Amino acid sequence: MNEQEKDLEKCEQELFEELLSVILFLNNNGIPLDNVKEMILMKVDRAFIAYEENKIRDRFSEDFEK
Numbered sequence: 001m002n003e004q005e006k007d008l009e010k011c012e013q014e015l016f017e018e019l020l021s022v023i024l025f026l027n028n029n030g031i032p033l034d035n036v037k038e039m040i041l042m043k044v045d046r047a048f049i050a051y052e053e054n055k056i057r058d059r060f061s062e063d064f065e066k
Contacts, residue, residue, distance in 0.1 A: 001009075019040070026036045051057070 023033070023036050023040075027033055
């Protein structure tokens, strides 16, 4: 496994832990899990829209090739 793959794996683990913490916090404070799920899905959908609108992949590719 190269360095980039290790970094990606670390980021994925940190994201998982962060999401789990948020889910547990919200549920523990009275928000039903179905509502938490909907909030997360809504934010993910918005993130993908912003990702495409701002051409993040193209910008990343340009910066990476420099």
